[in-house]
Amino acid sequence: MNQVKQRNASVILVAAGMGTRLGAGIPKALVEIAGKSLAEHAVDRILEVPGIREVIVVTPPDDDRLAEALRGYPDSVRTAPGGSSRAGSVRNGLAQVCPDAELILVHDAARPFAPAALFQRVLEQLEVPGCDAAIPALPVTDTISVVATDPAGSELVVQTPDRSTLRAVQTPQGFSAATLREAHAGLRTLSEEQLAAVTDDASIVRAAGGAVHVVAGDARALKVTHPDDLAAAEQLAAATTEAPHRNEPQDMLLPRVGTGIDIHAVSTDPEREMWLAGLYFPEDIGLSGHSDGDAVAHAACDALFSASGIGDLGTHFGVDRPEFAGASGVSLLTEAARLVREAGFEIGNIAVQFVGRRPRFGARREEANRVLSAAAGAPVSITATTSDGLGYEGAGEGITAYATALVYERP
Numbered sequence: 001m002n003q004v005k006q007r008n009a010s011v012i013l014v015a016a017g018m019g020t021r022l023g024a025g026i027p028k029a030l031v032e033i034a035g036k037s038l039a040e041h042a043v044d045r046i047l048e049v050p051g052i053r054e055v056i057v058v059t060p061p062d063d064d065r066l067a068e069a070l071r072g073y074p075d076s077v078r079t080a081p082g083g084s085s086r087a088g089s090v091r092n093g094l095a096q097v098c099p100d101a102e103l104i105l106v107h108d109a110a111r112p113f114a115p116a117a118l119f120q121r122v123l124e125q126l127e128v129p130g131c132d133a134a135i136p137a138l139p140v141t142d143t144i145s146v147v148a149t150d151p152a153g154s155e156l157v158v159q160t161p162d163r164s165t166l167r168a169v170q171t172p173q174g175f176s177a178a179t180l181r182e183a184h185a186g187l188r189t190l191s192e193e194q195l196a197a198v199t200d201d202a203s204i205v206r207a208a209g210g211a212v213h214v215v216a217g218d219a220r221a222l223k224v225t226h227p228d229d230l231a232a233a234e235q236l237a238a239a240t241t242e243a244p245h246r247n248e249p250q251d252m253l254l255p256r257v258g259t260g261i262d263i264h265a266v267s268t269d270p271e272r273e274m275w276l277a278g279l280y281f282p283e284d285i286g287l288s289g290h291s292d293g294d295a296v297a298h299a300a301c302d303a304l305f306s307a308s309g310i311g312d313l314g315t316h317f318g319v320d321r322p323e324f325a326g327a328s329g330v331s332l333l334t335e336a337a338r339l340v341r342e343a344g345f346e347i348g349n350i351a352v353q354f355v356g357r358r359p360r361f362g363a364r365r366e367e368a369n370r371v372l373s374a375a376a377g378a379p380v381s382i383t384a385t386t387s388d389g390l391g392y393e394g395a396g397e398g399i400t401a402y403a404t405a406l407v408y409e410r411p
């Protein structure tokens with residue numbers, strides 16, 4: 001999902017319908033799925049949407065059960081009394097919206113599992129210059145025909161529009177506040193009967209001359225209308241409980257990866273000790289450097305710093321830190337891991353591969369893995385390769401180590 005600057009937004013959740021087609025014997029928004037009313041499920045989803053300042057829930061008239069059920073919610077969730085039509089309910093909700101609201105989303109409580117990502121898609125579309133109205137919609141799969149009733153009372157197909165131009169319109173429908181307010185003001189002269197024929201806010205805005213933009217809808221924004229819809233809604237409720245945010249990567253706490261490379265020349269001092277991957281190799285001439293030259297440990301440190309975004313080896317162990325002169329790779333990695341944890345991260349693992357002709361590593365791999373894992377307090381796995389005689393590694397003049405690390409923010 002794109003990160004765009006969003007204006008403040010209010011939501012009107014229309015929940016005042018009687019649910020005649022559902023036939024539950026109570027207003028539809030009060031019908032419970034997985035122990036919670038449809039309206040509460042809808043509010044829960046809305047509260048996951050960043051940038052929503054208030055939610056006006058339009059409740060069934062002369063019925064305070066929904067207002068009671070919403071008592072435990074934050075003060076930003078308020079109620080307004082329902083009207084005798086959906087448009088009338090939206091109008092009552094509009095009267096409660098903060099006067100300085102910039103954007104208003106109108107959503108059906110009957111679509112309780114519309115995900116937060118769908119709200120964000122509509123909000124992002126409204127940030128496109130010149131866009132004052134945006135609605136989600138899905139392509140239709142059935143052929144849709146226009147019918148008329150003949151004199152004998154049977155229906156005849158009079159038109160079958162090109163299906164590719166048809167969309168099944170959903171909510172939330174989003175508008176600049178001025179656009180929605182003006183369009184609804186234009187309904188003042190309509191009779192109750194005419195208002196009842198208005199099924200959504202986009203058509204009100206269009207009738208007032210506004211352009212309505214369409215964004216991709218979401219099957220989870222299913223509208224509970226008929227009894228058969230309840231089974232599908234139960235499944236959506238279960239999916240939401242089992243895997244919250246599963247398809248909303250913007251809400252996932254992702255781990256972070258980092259990379260590090262370190263190169264050290266083989267020392268010209270034949271007495272220099274060879275330390276690599278935390279181990280001493282008595283038969284090899286060591287690597288030159290400010291510290292012990294352990295390129296594997298250093299690359300691991302850099303990968304950790306890179307993953308955590310807290311600088312690099314120079315930032316923490318540079319020449320201005322004389323206490324690290326000659327420090328072992330193991331002590332640097334121990335300190336790097338401490339700094340990373342101090343910055344609020346935990347370490348997943350570190351992988352390092354070095355390229356060099358010497359030392360012979362295979363027989364000591366497990367030992368090196370153990371030593372560096374103990375230093376990092378997390379699994380470290382080391383591999384080695386030669387460069388087929390090419391370059392400074394092939395000539396035995398130096399060693400390159402490449403590392404990757406994975407860290408994650410501590411909850």
Ligand SMILES: Nc1ccn([C@@H]2O[C@H](COP(=O)(O)OP(=O)(O)OP(=O)(O)O)[C@@H](O)[C@H]2O)c(=O)n1
Nearest residue numbers: 014015016017018019020021084085089109110
């Ligand atoms: N007077 C009304 C009518 C409808 N709605 C809301 O508008 C949304 C979409 O309406 P619909 O699914 O048709 O709900 P009902 O009107 O309750 O259903 P029915 O037509 O079967 O009675 C629902 O969230 C419903 O609560 C409303 O707030 N006020």
Ligand SMILES: C[C@](O)(CO)[C@H](O)COP(=O)(O)O
Nearest residue numbers: 086108169170171199200223
């Ligand atoms: C607003 C709406 O949900 C968009 O599909 C729909 O128009 C409501 O219509 P209903 O006939 O009141 O269910």
